[in-house]
Amino acid sequence: MRDQTTAMDFHHLSFALPAKNEAAKVGGVVAEILELYPTAEIIVVDDGSTDDTAALAQAAGACVISHPYSKGNGAAIKTGARAASGEVIVFMDADGQHDPADIPALLARLDEGHDMVVGARQTGSQASIGRGLANRFYNRLASYMTGHRVEDLTSGFRAVRTKKFREFLYLLPNGFSYPTTSTMAFFRAGYSVAYEPIHAARRVGQSHIRPLHDGLRFLLIIFKIGTLYSPLKLFAPAAALMFLLGSLWYLHTFMQFGRFTNMSALLYTGSVMVFMMGLISEQITALMYRDAGTRDAREK
Numbered sequence: 001m002r003d004q005t006t007a008m009d010f011h012h013l014s015f016a017l018p019a020k021n022e023a024a025k026v027g028g029v030v031a032e033i034l035e036l037y038p039t040a041e042i043i044v045v046d047d048g049s050t051d052d053t054a055a056l057a058q059a060a061g062a063c064v065i066s067h068p069y070s071k072g073n074g075a076a077i078k079t080g081a082r083a084a085s086g087e088v089i090v091f092m093d094a095d096g097q098h099d100p101a102d103i104p105a106l107l108a109r110l111d112e113g114h115d116m117v118v119g120a121r122q123t124g125s126q127a128s129i130g131r132g133l134a135n136r137f138y139n140r141l142a143s144y145m146t147g148h149r150v151e152d153l154t155s156g157f158r159a160v161r162t163k164k165f166r167e168f169l170y171l172l173p174n175g176f177s178y179p180t181t182s183t184m185a186f187f188r189a190g191y192s193v194a195y196e197p198i199h200a201a202r203r204v205g206q207s208h209i210r211p212l213h214d215g216l217r218f219l220l221i222i223f224k225i226g227t228l229y230s231p232l233k234l235f236a237p238a239a240a241l242m243f244l245l246g247s248l249w250y251l252h253t254f255m256q257f258g259r260f261t262n263m264s265a266l267l268y269t270g271s272v273m274v275f276m277m278g279l280i281s282e283q284i285t286a287l288m289y290r291d292a293g294t295r296d297a298r299e300k
Helices: 026-036 053-060 073-083 100-111 129-146 162-166 178-188 211-229 231-257 262-299
Strands: 013-019 041-047 063-067 088-091 116-121 158-161 193-198
Touching: 013 026, 013 053, 013 073, 026 041, 026 053, 026 100, 041 053, 041 073, 053 063, 063 073, 073 088, 073 162, 073 178, 088 100, 088 162, 100 116, 100 158, 100 193, 116 178, 129 178, 129 211, 129 231, 158 162, 158 178, 178 193, 178 211, 211 231, 211 262, 231 262
Parallel strands: 013 041, 013 088, 041 063, 116 193
Antiparallel strands: 088 158, 116 158
């Protein structure tokens, strides 16, 4: 029998819900959480809403922090994380996509000794076919980079240990890719990450995702995954490919014309430069996480 408090009996528990124009659902979401955890701290971060989001959240029993203008989903997450007083924070959307009934399962996994538990959306959840394919691609890339199976890299429904999450606040972007950044940061720091299957409902209201703009932005997530975890795993294959192409082209030109061409020289030079960039990035990444560990040690 363990002496520590079980997941169902967390007394120092905070919830952080970023919200922008979510008047249709935020009150109901807060009420459902309070029904499950009457003593929990619920922080709704109103990210520059133009409707009654803040008033309805406060009426339902949440502590509301309002941004004077919209700063982005990630900025709202950081505001909530800084304000939370609990030892554990549960992040979830205020639009009704995440079912509060799934919270106990996340906390139970956290109580097993994990540092972050992510609600992994199952087949049939709210994402469109395009977004579903993109998410599967991100999951496989992240799994390759970390050496661990990543079931849902972009899910915003997660429970974390507050002190460890705050180590990486400076890394989190103000936009929509905070889940990607926080997941890769936890893996890189050697913290334990687990996944709990959930089903995400369709959102109520208008999505704040812009397909063209955010589609291009999500392409950058591919490079962010690499640079956040192990840059050499991204740069080394690219350098090897350039070296191989240079060698094949040299073989072709030598057999046909008996000479070494500028294209081969360019590819060889490029492969060395890309590899060196990977080495430098690897060292910068190592220093970045060393500093995060130092901050954590000082807090203790």
